[in-house]
Amino acid sequence: TASTVLFLLFGRCPKFDVAALCKSTHDIMLVLEGLLQPLQSPERREELLAIRSNAHAVMDEFLRPELEELLAETRSGSRASDRRRGLLEAVLAKEPRFYDLGFEALLAEVRNFVNAGYGIQAYALSFTLGLLAEPGHASCAVGARREA
Numbered sequence: 001t002a003s004t005v006l007f008l009l010f011g012r013c014p015k016f017d018v019a020a021l022c023k024s025t026h027d028i029m030l031v032l033e034g035l036l037q038p039l040q041s042p043e044r045r046e047e048l049l050a051i052r053s054n055a056h057a058v059m060d061e062f063l064r065p066e067l068e069e070l071l072a073e074t075r076s077g078s079r080a081s082d083r084r085r086g087l088l089e090a091v092l093a094k095e096p097r098f099y100d101l102g103f104e105a106l107l108a109e110v111r112n113f114v115n116a117g118y119g120i121q122a123y124a125l126s127f128t129l130g131l132l133a134e135p136g137h138a139s140c141a142v143g144a145r146r147e148a
Contacts, residue, residue, distance in 0.1 A: 005117035009110065010070060011079075011086030016062040021114075024055035028115050031055070059111055067110055071103070087113075 002021050007013045031052045034044070067088075073079050074092050088110065092098055098106055133141070 002114075005114055006066075007084075007086070008117070009086050009088050009113055010066055011084040011089060012082050014062050014066040017058075020058050024058040025115055027051050027055040056111060059114065060107065063110055063114070064107060067103075067107055071099075071106075 002016070002018060002025075003013045006016070031048045034040070034048045040048075069080070070083075070086075070088060071092075073083070074089055079085075079089075098109075101109075
């Protein structure tokens with residue numbers, strides 16, 4: 001699922017460590033859940049922020065160079081031969097104000113897209129499998145098996 005999210009964002013899938021991305025995405029979700037808990041000690045808050053920082057570092061290892069390359073391509077009006085038009089390119093073309101945010105703010109937005117997309121896609125796949133398992137959708141399930 002991560003490959004699909006990255007492809008949708010960048011128009012190609014950068015090389016990344018699947019297990020490391022899964023762990024960092026999971027860590028981010030735990031941090032968000034933890035930060036929403038009332039009455040936290042300052043030590044626990046610092047621990048959660050350290051986990052978030054480590055998760056961001058894992059993601060930035062492959063997101064940063066890909067985003068830098070995409071921005072350079074967008075500014076020059078060219079596109080790498082292996083890149084299709086992705087969501088980020090479309091957003092940058094329609095909303096030039098994103099350039100004004102600065103690179104770090106844009107990188108933070110990309111991280112949010114990756115985390116949100118990862119979760120949404122997992123839910124969508126689960127829902128689809130559940131739907132295909134229902135007796136009324138048996139013919140669709142058979143057709144999907146044939147196509148896969």
